[in-house]
Amino acid sequence: MAWYLHIDMDAFFASVEQVLDPSLKGKPVIVGGRDGRGVVTSASYEARKFGVHSAMPGFQARNLCPQGIFLRNRRRAYVDFSRKVFAVLAQYSPEVHALSIDEGLVDLTGTERLFGLPLKTADTIIRRIETELGLPSSAGLSTSRVTAKIAATMAKPRGLIYVPAGSERGFLAPLAVDMIPGVGRKTHKRLNQKSTTTIGDLLARAELAARYLDLDQAAEQPHRHDHSIGNETTLDQPVKEISQLEKILWELVEEVGGRLRREEFFARCLTVKIRYTNFQTITRSRTLPSPTCFDKEIFETVSALLRENISRGKAVRLLGVSASALQSSGWQEPLLNRDQRKSFERLYKGIDDLRRKYGEAPIGAATPRHRAG
Numbered sequence: 001m002a003w004y005l006h007i008d009m010d011a012f013f014a015s016v017e018q019v020l021d022p023s024l025k026g027k028p029v030i031v032g033g034r035d036g037r038g039v040v041t042s043a044s045y046e047a048r049k050f051g052v053h054s055a056m057p058g059f060q061a062r063n064l065c066p067q068g069i070f071l072r073n074r075r076r077a078y079v080d081f082s083r084k085v086f087a088v089l090a091q092y093s094p095e096v097h098a099l100s101i102d103e104g105l106v107d108l109t110g111t112e113r114l115f116g117l118p119l120k121t122a123d124t125i126i127r128r129i130e131t132e133l134g135l136p137s138s139a140g141l142s143t144s145r146v147t148a149k150i151a152a153t154m155a156k157p158r159g160l161i162y163v164p165a166g167s168e169r170g171f172l173a174p175l176a177v178d179m180i181p182g183v184g185r186k187t188h189k190r191l192n193q194k195s196t197t198t199i200g201d202l203l204a205r206a207e208l209a210a211r212y213l214d215l216d217q218a219a220e221q222p223h224r225h226d227h228s229i230g231n232e233t234t235l236d237q238p239v240k241e242i243s244q245l246e247k248i249l250w251e252l253v254e255e256v257g258g259r260l261r262r263e264e265f266f267a268r269c270l271t272v273k274i275r276y277t278n279f280q281t282i283t284r285s286r287t288l289p290s291p292t293c294f295d296k297e298i299f300e301t302v303s304a305l306l307r308e309n310i311s312r313g314k315a316v317r318l319l320g321v322s323a324s325a326l327q328s329s330g331w332q333e334p335l336l337n338r339d340q341r342k343s344f345e346r347l348y349k350g351i352d353d354l355r356r357k358y359g360e361a362p363i364g365a366a367t368p369r370h371r372a373g
Contacts, residue, residue, distance in 0.1 A: 001165060003118040003141065005106040005125065006148035007089065010136040010157040012102035013042030016081045017071055019134040027069055032234055033058020034070040039317055041073055041234040045157055055234070055279075073236055078102075079255065081133065088128055092121055098229060098259050105145060119162050126160060144168055146214050149181050168215055173200030180212050229265065231255045232320025238277050240315050246303055250295075252321040253302060257295035260323060266291030267323030270298060272305040275318035284309045291327050298323065 009015065013031040018024045028047035033040045036059040043052040043061070050065035061068065082101045089096045092115060095107035106125070108118045115121040122141045129137050140151025142163040150172065151161035163171045177199055178188040191208075195201065202208045209215070231252045239245055249272075260267060271285040284305045292298060302321050310316075 001109070002143050003108040003111075004143070004145045004148040005108050005118070005122050006140045006145070006152040007085075007104050007106065007125070007129075008138050008152045008156070009085065009102035010138055011042055011044050011048075012081075012135070013073070013078055014044040014047070015042075015135050016078055017074075018044065019081070020077065024069060028052070028065050028067060030061055030065065030068045030070050032070075032073055032236060033061050034072055034236070036062060037238070038236050039234050073234070075233060075251075081135065084133055085129055085135065085137075088125065088132070092125060097263065100230060100232075101255075105148070108141075122160055122162070130158075142168060144214050146181060146212075147172060150175065150179050153179070169203060172213075173198065173203060175199045177202055183212065228271075228322045228324035229256055229259045229263070229267070229326070230271075230320060230322030231259075232273060232318060232322075234318045235316065238315030238317050240313060242307065242310065245306060245310070245316060245319060248319050249303060249306060249321065250299055252319065253295050253299045256321050256323055257293060257298050260293035260326075265323075265326040266293050267298070268325035268327065269323070270301045270305070271320075271322045271324065272302045272309070273318070273320035273322070274306070274310065274316055276311070277315045277317050281318075282309060285324075287325070291325075 014029040017029050017031060018027075024044075026046060027044070028050065029044040030040055030047050030052055031042040032038050033056070036057075038058050040052060040054050040056045040058060040061050042054055043056075047061075047065050047068050050068070052061045052065050052068065058070070062070070078101060082098075085102075086096060086098055086104060089104055089106050093106050093108055093111055095109075097105045097107075099105055108115075108121055111121060112118070115124070118141055122139055126137050126139050129135055136158045138152050138155040138157060139160045140148040140153070140155060140163070141160070142148040142151055143165050144163075147163050147168050151163055155161040175198060177183060177191050177196055180199065180202075183191070191197075191202070194208075196205065196208065199213075202212060203215075233248065233252065235248070239248070267288075268291040269285055269287050271283055273281065273283045275281040286301055286305055288297075288301065298321070
């Protein structure tokens, strides 16, 4: 029987700041939005008591919580702690998928002989993360990935919800349909128009249940993976210049490419996400002729998507990159010839080795726009 543990770090950026500066423990810490023009990227639970939440404009957060401690984003610190969290997860399963910088899925299937029952393992993992790293997390454990994700959301903060095998439908049925990952405002409205307001309503309609849930999913093809690997950042200051946005895009690409290679995946579909200061958000995707895990190829595609879809003169407050249609098998029609491909593999293996040895640092292959000379 399959068992999935979904780990979601609690107020991750703010929690990291409290670890780095223990004097902030128990205080309303707000990351981002320091000057009132940016947006909040993370708020400690002490700040959330005042109504502050992520993606909120900084001026609104300051009005709600004038005593809040506003801090700038320290992305490299958050990436470093994220790596430490996933290093703990990797000790319990060879199948650990980074869904974002602060969220991961651990396949505990077949690990009972090594670590005991999955529930015991899940409890051990979240206790280790807090004891060793000082970071609180919440988790959901279920035979279904979607159910585990929903359970982790409901467990916040510092909770663990276990959904025993056979009880998944009963657990999900009374919940609102927008609890399902990927059901946004538009999909929620469309489902409501079909008299589908709860997950129970959706379960009663086989075609919808098959589309949004994974309860009756047949065994997956061994080389295809439904999840995506992504990275996004909310900017302290809105940015209009394409050249500056591409520098930020390159940093996001390096993280996504690194994750792909660590998990031995190749992506066939790449997506760029752009959010403006008025909170208008657009996402654009492109399917590649052949899958890739190389930063250079990823950057060329998402940079083109950015340039083709950016609204000139409008300031961007959030930028994101994601890779999907993942494959763990090899190449079918490489974009590069064989010699070039081998050269790229050696290059990125060296870069990844250096990052593992020395930590997150400005080590990477130069892009055409960043290369000196």
